[in-house]
Amino acid sequence: MSDLTVTAKLVPPNPRRIAASLLDGVLGKGRALDDLLADRTIGFRGLTDRDRAFVRRLVATALRRRGQVDGVLRKFLTLWPKGLPREALRLGTTELLFLDAPPHAAVDSAVDLMHPEQKKPRGLINAVLRKVAAEGAAIVAQQDAARQNTPDWLWRSWEQAYGPDLARDIAQAHLQEAPLDISVKGDAAGWAERLQAELLPSGCLRRQAAGAVESLPGYDDGTWWIQDAAAALPAKLLGDVNGKTVADLCAAPGGKTAQLAAMGAQVMAVDRSDPRLKRLKENLKRLHLKAEVRTAEIEHWQPPHVFDAVLLDAPCSATGTIRRHPDLPYLKDETDVMKLAALQQRLINAAWAMLKPGGKLVYCVCSLQPEEGERHMPLLRALAGARIVPADAAMLGVPEDAVTLDGALRTLPCHWAERGGMDGFFAVCLEKTAAPKAAT
Structure with missing residues (x-):
């Protein structure tokens, strides 16, 4: 059982906690996001319309920008300590760099995904995300967003099928939310x-x-x-x-x-x-x-x-x-x-x-x-x-x-x-x- 799951039992559900469960469901458990959104045990349906819209946007952006988010985090974490939930760091980084959230709110919200007694993980999340807030934008500016957010198997396939220019255009289009x-x-x-x-x-x-x-x-x-x-x-x-x-x-x-x-x-x-x-x-x-x-x-x-x-x-x-x-x-x-x-x-x-x-x-x-x-x-x-x-x-x-x-x-x-x-x-x-x- 993950630390996030344990915490979810101790603290009333909130939008970011549900977002963390959704992100873990996709990246950790290989479940489709639409199926997770319909899963009554996760609690997404119980949110207000405003909070549901926020959670959707947060999780979708974290997935759409996963390569960039992980690239930023690797600058400050060479190893993932045992018990440190990646979802908290990914969501916090997403809010800071791609959703223009106030730094203190994004950092504090990510830290609060951990139980108060989990002092070491809370401290590490706080320290890493403060570095992200201070230095992350400069790192993002140097990233190749289209390439970095596209898994290798897809990039290779599209380059072979459509050529490098169209492959890049396709990947670039995926960075925008569809109308x-x-x-x-x-x-x-x-x-x-x-x-x-x-x-x-x-x-x-x-x-x-x-x-x-x-x-x-x-x-x-x-x-x-x-x-x-x-x-x-x-x-x-x-x-x-x-x-x-x-x-x-x-x-x-x-x-x-x-x-x-x-x-x-x-x-x-x-x-x-x-x-x-x-x-x-x-x-x-x-x-x-x-x-x-x-x-x-x-x-x-x-x-x-x-x-x-x-x-x-x-x-x-x-x-x-x-x-x-x-x-x-x-x-x-x-x-x-x-x-x-x-x-x-x-x-x-x-x-x-x-x-x-x-x-x-x-x-x-x-x-x-x-x-x-x-x-x-x-x-x-x-x-x-x-x-x-x-x-x-x-x-x-x-x-x-x-x-x-x-x-x-x-x-x-x-x-x-x-x-x-x-x-x-x-x-x-x-x-x-x-x-x-x-x-x-």
């Missing part, structure tokens, strides 16, 4: 004005200040839903789906299901997770949209009929969403990517079998890793009767370099950097011709 993107059923320009949002070239809305989502105009009426601008693009690759049968595979939490239903499709949303499908159903109810929902393992599922279109948003490493999920670089590695790539190949084959001749399949992943995107192109081309339908940058409202020479969509976090970026997505549309390609 709030919104998909609307209609009257995007009107809702942009009501929501004080920017109307993006792709048709989505963007608010730089999120605020309390549930209190925004139109939420209770089911007029719109939260969906990153890049995540809204794959469904558009299917073209006009009004009146058509569409299978949304791996559908939860349901942003693309809502999008397809709003486009007039007859949607069957399929996912393996009942809890995630419960959330999907709740979202559809709020939005006054309909879809048939099935719980199934896609690999083994036998649909009741073939479909006019299939959207496969496959399970992936999700490295394209690091702006929104700064814990991801510390929860995944190359082994995960390879396992997921193998699963994606099986799902592609299963999805293709569900498609009518003349129908369209969109395969997509919110990953920056080429193993989960571009390297599947030979398999996709080899599917019986497959023809790639090239993406149209102008129609999608994305930069021209977001469409590859193969006709696939490849968005990067550094696209629209001046507007706040977008998630990294790979997506490609294939049409199943009526007659399979002849063998050669």
Whole structure:
């Protein structure tokens, strides 16, 4: 049992203590931050709205700037003494250097995470953080933030896939908190004005200040839903789906299901997770949209009929969403990517079998890793009767370099950097011709 856990039993919970538990849950126990935020034993839900916002920002910044934070601390600690919680020092350093907290408040708050009787750890935390307050800014000024906050395995992968300049731009984009993107059923320009949002070239809305989502105009009426601008693009690759049968595979939490239903499709949303499908159903109810929902393992599922279109948003490493999920670089590695790539190949084959001749399949992943995107192109081309339908940058409202020479969509976090970026997505549309390609 850690010292922080012992202290938590002796002292009533407070925001910074909960932040320490969350940070330890990610970096110490390998748990996803979203799962920890929903864990009732941690106490996050019991905080006030203001304190929840503070804790989210503090933990997200500590994760986003972990490399820099640890780099500063190494200047003053060559060894981590036994019993000294790294979370207290990381959070204190984060507040001092990246959240502009008053030095005395940040130092005292970090020290108070330890029990009063733990005099040696309290003294050491106090001494180190006072040095950080005095000298840390000068150290940060000399750091290479983009490189230092990116784990080696990701940096190597991105340099190889995109080249050193784009790899750096991607990493730089991850240092900024993502804005709030919104998909609307209609009257995007009107809702942009009501929501004080920017109307993006792709048709989505963007608010730089999120605020309390549930209190925004139109939420209770089911007029719109939260969906990153890049995540809204794959469904558009299917073209006009009004009146058509569409299978949304791996559908939860349901942003693309809502999008397809709003486009007039007859949607069957399929996912393996009942809890995630419960959330999907709740979202559809709020939005006054309909879809048939099935719980199934896609690999083994036998649909009741073939479909006019299939959207496969496959399970992936999700490295394209690091702006929104700064814990991801510390929860995944190359082994995960390879396992997921193998699963994606099986799902592609299963999805293709569900498609009518003349129908369209969109395969997509919110990953920056080429193993989960571009390297599947030979398999996709080899599917019986497959023809790639090239993406149209102008129609999608994305930069021209977001469409590859193969006709696939490849968005990067550094696209629209001046507007706040977008998630990294790979997506490609294939049409199943009526007659399979002849063998050669």
